[in-house]
Amino acid sequence: MAETKTKHSFVSTLKVDVPVERLFSWHENPGAYERLTPSFDSVAVKYRKGGIDGGEVHIKLPPIGGVIPVPLIWVAKHHSYKKNVQFMEDQESGPFVGPLPFWNGSWHHRHLFEKDGKNSSILKDELYYDFPMDPFGSIFGGAYTKNRIKQMFAYRRNITANDLYEQSKYKGKPMDIAITGGSGLIGSQLIPYLTTAGHKVENIVRGRPTKGELVWDIDRNIVSSLEGKDAVVHLAGEPINKPLGGKIPIPWTKWKRNQILESRVKGTRLIAEHVASLNKKPKVLVCASAIGYYGDNGEELLSEDAEKGTDFFSHVVSEWEAAAKPAIDAGIRVVFLRLAPVMSPQGGALQVLSLPAMLGSSPPVAGGKQWWSWVSVDDAIGSIYHSIITDSLSGPVNVASPNPVRQKEWASTLANVFWGRLGKLTTLIPIPGFLLKTVLGEFGDVLALSSIKVDSSKLINSGYKFRFNNLEDCFRHLLGKRNVEDL
Numbered sequence: 001m002a003e004t005k006t007k008h009s010f011v012s013t014l015k016v017d018v019p020v021e022r023l024f025s026w027h028e029n030p031g032a033y034e035r036l037t038p039s040f041d042s043v044a045v046k047y048r049k050g051g052i053d054g055g056e057v058h059i060k061l062p063p064i065g066g067v068i069p070v071p072l073i074w075v076a077k078h079h080s081y082k083k084n085v086q087f088m089e090d091q092e093s094g095p096f097v098g099p100l101p102f103w104n105g106s107w108h109h110r111h112l113f114e115k116d117g118k119n120s121s122i123l124k125d126e127l128y129y130d131f132p133m134d135p136f137g138s139i140f141g142g143a144y145t146k147n148r149i150k151q152m153f154a155y156r157r158n159i160t161a162n163d164l165y166e167q168s169k170y171k172g173k174p175m176d177i178a179i180t181g182g183s184g185l186i187g188s189q190l191i192p193y194l195t196t197a198g199h200k201v202e203n204i205v206r207g208r209p210t211k212g213e214l215v216w217d218i219d220r221n222i223v224s225s226l227e228g229k230d231a232v233v234h235l236a237g238e239p240i241n242k243p244l245g246g247k248i249p250i251p252w253t254k255w256k257r258n259q260i261l262e263s264r265v266k267g268t269r270l271i272a273e274h275v276a277s278l279n280k281k282p283k284v285l286v287c288a289s290a291i292g293y294y295g296d297n298g299e300e301l302l303s304e305d306a307e308k309g310t311d312f313f314s315h316v317v318s319e320w321e322a323a324a325k326p327a328i329d330a331g332i333r334v335v336f337l338r339l340a341p342v343m344s345p346q347g348g349a350l351q352v353l354s355l356p357a358m359l360g361s362s363p364p365v366a367g368g369k370q371w372w373s374w375v376s377v378d379d380a381i382g383s384i385y386h387s388i389i390t391d392s393l394s395g396p397v398n399v400a401s402p403n404p405v406r407q408k409e410w411a412s413t414l415a416n417v418f419w420g421r422l423g424k425l426t427t428l429i430p431i432p433g434f435l436l437k438t439v440l441g442e443f444g445d446v447l448a449l450s451s452i453k454v455d456s457s458k459l460i461n462s463g464y465k466f467r468f469n470n471l472e473d474c475f476r477h478l479l480g481k482r483n484v485e486d487l
Helices: 020-028 032-036 136-167 187-196 254-277 312-322 325-329 348-358 377-389 407-427 433-440 442-449 457-461 471-479
Strands: 008-016 044-049 056-061 072-082 086-093 106-115 121-130 176-180 200-205 213-217 231-234 284-290 333-339 395-399
Touching: 008 136, 020 032, 020 106, 020 121, 020 136, 032 044, 032 136, 032 187, 121 136, 136 187, 136 377, 136 471, 176 187, 187 200, 187 377, 213 254, 231 254, 231 377, 254 284, 254 312, 254 325, 284 312, 284 377, 312 442, 333 377, 348 407, 348 471, 377 395, 395 457, 407 471, 433 442
Parallel strands: 176 200, 176 231, 200 213, 231 284, 284 333, 333 395
Antiparallel strands: 008 121, 044 056, 056 072, 072 086, 086 106, 106 121
């Protein structure tokens, strides 16, 4: 077989406490490819035909600067499908297999599924590959590729095991769920998370919908009927910041402040009034919110009962949550997830600050004593699913790791992930608070200067188990920087 003819191989094994049929269906359901794609790889599925039983997927890879300056397309074809036993995936073209005679590498990935008792199973990933242009490919790319593969499969094992653990808590029939903000940082991961669990998901979009999408327009007060939906998840809202080039924060203008407020209040009110008017109402409406509700509170540990702050963003969050009142009055269970800043290299603080940290600058800001609550993107989506299936949960819920850190610890942890012991050198030159305030204005307070230390006991006591309590573990997972001994 093809795998016996390659020079290089790698094997990854994972035991999970679900039947082999469930493990296999998770991989067969829509969304598995997206869930298994590491957050540290800037790739996107551009085309898909069929599934793991003879299907094909095209993945856009980022340019490799100086070597391959244009984006590559990884074309993967699936074959050798045997339900609950195996399927294979070969690279037809891409980094290992090119159109030119000398670009003659190979990439074969076999997924094996084994029963291990009644309610547990084993996933075995076997990878066989050759570098193009050997021996030069092995010499120049061997060490990098080997580490990348190890990091990738460590990430995949974490996602597979934790997704299946969380999803196994739900024992009911598949749900019909509608989502706003499905293309955002959280929504783009939530949708494949829900579809791998076997649920039907429809994204509510602005503009022209495609197959399987619904439409809404908050300016015209229009939304597609949500009659009969089991749950509605409302994530949409003007981003509090769209960095220049995805990396450089910019201050709020008067127009931006208005968009931040109106998009949240008008959008939430439209959804709430619509679901309240339905004959067959959803059982639950889960609304994104933010710990910015509390404003700057120094050393105080903040539960959901704490008073709201006095700044602009506290006002935004208060009005945002109040806009859902029609749904509450109609008897719908409404959950407001007061999210801490979400950790992901695809957006937010980690996206903005990881590049300077990688380049050698991860300084404390304004002394660095302010508390930063945080949550991994996987715990953000996990808490949404938990809120959908947990009937006892309602009202505001803090969603943040139970271990908040001071800003200087956040910065030094990121530096350590990139630089190890040398990371201390990247934190030597602090950024004065007045400088950040001068450059970014009020947004500087929201981004870095406010001290918000929240208590997640309500979420934890309802049965949610955080994947990431430790900030360094979270960073290493998201950035593909696990220690060698952990691979």
